[in-house]
Amino acid sequence: MARHLVTSALPYANGPIHFGHVTGAYLPADLHVRALRQRGEEVLYVCGADEHGVAITIGAEKDKVPYPEYVARWRDEIKQTFDAFDIRFDVWSGTSICPEHAATSQEFFRVLDGKGYLQVKQTEQLYCEHDRMFLADRYIVGTCHECGHEEARGDECPKCGQWLDPLRMPKTACKVCGNAPVRRSTTHWYLDLPKLRDEGLGRWFADHAWKPNVRAFVGNMLEDLQPRPITRDMGWGVPVPVDLARGESGKVLYVWFDAPIGYISFTKEWARSQGRPDEWRRWWQDAGTRLVHFIGKDNIPFHCVVFPAMLFGMGEPWILPTDVPANEFYNLQGGKFSTSKGWTVPVAEFMGKFDAQATRFHLAASMPENSDSEWRFEDFQTTNNSLLADVVGNLAQRVLRFLEKNFDGRVPEVPAHLVEELDRAILEECGAFGDPIEELLQTRFRRAAEVFIQNGRVANVYIDRLAPWALKKTDPVRCGAVLATACEWLVWMARWMAPFMPKKAQALWEQLGLAGRADEVMAQAMPSMGAWRTLTAGAKLGTPIGLFPKIEDAAIAAEIEALKARART
RNA sequence: GGCGGUGUAGCUCAGGGGUUAGAGCAGUGGCUUCAUAAGCCACGUGUCGGGGGUUCAAAUCCCUCCACCGCUACCA
Structure with missing residues (x-):
């Protein structure tokens, strides 16, 4: 088991970030990190704002505010976007405020200079x-x-x-x-x-x-x-x-030299905040660390050549990146995202109308992993309505409502003689299912989303085959066992859902009457015959509430209209 | 100009030298009624961008052409 040090490209503190940034460098990292944690791996997820460079000075002067104020404004604004998306860093800082940053950057300069x-x-x-x-x-x-x-x-x-x-x-x-x-x-x-x-x-x-x-x-x-x-x-x-400086004055380090060093100085800042100031060395100077940089393709030269060159030049024991799963670009409704041209989706406004969790899922399902892709409102609606609501949300609903009405909202018992038959039915006879968590670990995000939905289909097939509504009158015990087994599957659905949509997963977890957290470390990777049930017969279930409300056509049409209107002004 | 990518069913895409090329969405027909008019089953179409080549065999390799796109590092 390795230590995993995960970074997302430091967002530049001179403007808002949009869906393209999110799906390019932040959401994939967040998904990867959550999957690692669910598998019990040791992870540190580092990010912060990139706050130097000439573009910022020009922006600040244009706005007539001091540089520190200017970058603070964008640093906070950007952080709010991450919060809205449930993207959670272990440390969030900024290159102009991190107390360790200047000294660390200068140390790189000093050592690289000393080594020629x-x-x-x-x-x-x-x-x-x-x-x-x-x-x-x-x-x-x-x-x-x-x-x-x-x-x-x-x-x-x-x-x-x-x-x-x-x-x-x-x-x-x-x-x-x-x-x-x-x-x-x-x-x-x-x-x-x-x-x-x-x-x-x-x-x-x-x-x-x-x-x-x-x-x-x-x-x-x-x-x-x-x-x-x-x-x-x-x-x-x-x-x-x-x-x-050889007598020169007014020289600063180029922003692209100091920005990636931010990953290190922010790690130092985190270590100090933990009361273990030397802890950062375990992450940057120990060959047991797996360093992964999530970036958009525009950052490839810096993360695959310049920064590794700097780390390499520092010499032992500094580590180099293990992987740089760069994404391509994400467009918007047929065009490029452009904040200045109004061709963008204001995140705060969007989140007021639509569900952030479903948005995370759609961004993952349409991520520009291998080629450019795009956000289309109609596609978002399809993902939400036809996949999340119909396949997954409705699955939970049909099971839990049934139990609420006919079994006093409790987990029915599965008699010993039915366990093997029902295990076989759902685990072997209703279609193949996959491991979304494993796909996330392998940084195959689209595939992960696909597999998750497929797993929902398996249980829908199972319920249709076993037809508990027919058993209700003829064989109530078997009916209960069938539904209890479906509930067990829902427990797994909640776990598989957790990295994508942590809040929805938790809601499902609670509807299943479970204490604790849906994203707790998983005891085993996948369900298997005779060893995948965790529910207790007779346990009280929670209140079933639809997890994914449908999005109306009109709401989508309104968004497209609003986008076009913004672009005109 | 250089480098790279993409072009596969109506749509979004997966696949990738070898049995009848796949999935989801959309569409059609049937079944079901527990459920968010949800679910399940079945069905259709594809010159796998054009052309040439290698091979017993190519959507899959090579060349070329066309179309679209991205990058081109002293702006993040």
Whole structure:
């Protein structure tokens, strides 16, 4: 049994997150973590906001609020979204507030420098005197040096598609203020990625199992690797250690250098809060830890090359990622999610009208695991109505209501002579069932959702075959035994449901009259003949209430209309 | 431009060199009535994007073409 250190990409604290982020990097991690816990594994789930970088300074200045206030606002807003989705981290922090973050980041810089993995280079860059900052390529607009297009961005020309060098562009302007930037020389530190690759990172990557999208992308990247600058000229970020700055001032670590270190500093923060400040080493410096990063595909270069290179460069005993199950992108109703264009689903508003638990399930069932996928309101309705309500919710209802009406709301007895027959009936004769928890452990989320529903079908088939309503008059004892067996299956349904929809699972658990929690550690992985029943005959059941209310067509139509209306304004 | 992905039943997708290509949803017919007009059973259709090649055999491998999409790391 390994220790599992699970991370989700640190959300950038300059805007809200949407369903795409949730299903890309957070929900899968949460599902994986819950499945691990249910199997009794030791898990730590780490996340927090990424709060440095030039985009944040620009955003804050635009809003006329101090940087710390700006990031705090988004940090809290984003956290509320996670809370709404029942995504539960063991630690949630932020790179600008975590007390351990700056020192940890500087330690990385110091060690990598000491080991010769950093290079110092002087280059010319465009500098905006008005905004007093060096301009990243995307903050430059100007004339394309290839085709003469006048509104090219500094990194790429939208017209001819050429990759641009801002220093060669005949005419440029700062995208923020519109003024013409000047050339200015500056010094920066570069992470020597080719050297790290050649000294072992390349082998590490080659020897590892990866999702196909990750392998293809990184494999290419490793062939043509350049040293990468890891410092910037700005006042917001982790400062380059003074004693290593070679007399330079105003240098901070590049946001992508310090952001992944957040996983480590947040772990330290968590350890300290537990009263065991050294505990973090067990998670980051012990080969028994399995480190898994959940990210969207846009983060692949950083989590599969840059950050591993940094960890590798730190040397023993630091561990490297075990797996990076990157997802593709999630679209919305035929288009890309775009907060600025209004093509998005405001989470708080949505949660006021629809069920967060069912939403989790639908996001899992439509997750962009192997290719881009999308949220469609009609599909959400189908998942909720035809799968969750009809197959699973109604299953619980038909069993529990029957017992409520005819058996005083108690678990009937299963006479010894019927146990084997009924075990065989439901476990062997009503169709194949699978283990959703195992699928979640294997990070096959769509499959997990599918298997869960299939397991509900098995019990529906069982009930139809055994027809307890017919037995009611002819053989009440057998009727009770049939239903008690169905109840046992519902106990398993609640367990299987727990990672996907923890609150619904708990509700079902209580309807079954059970104390404790539906997500408690499972004593065995799957039901098996003669060894899967846990209920006590005569135990009082809870009150059956429909778990999944149907969603009306009109509600879906209204959402689609509202989405279109938002996009127009 | 480079790299990569996708293209399989009306829809969403799974599968992946070898018996008659699968699931769910939607549709049709039947059964049932415990249940959220729920459940169960049965049924249909597919040139597996086009073309070429390898092979005893390809949806599955190779080449090419077409369509759509993503990424292209000094913006997170």
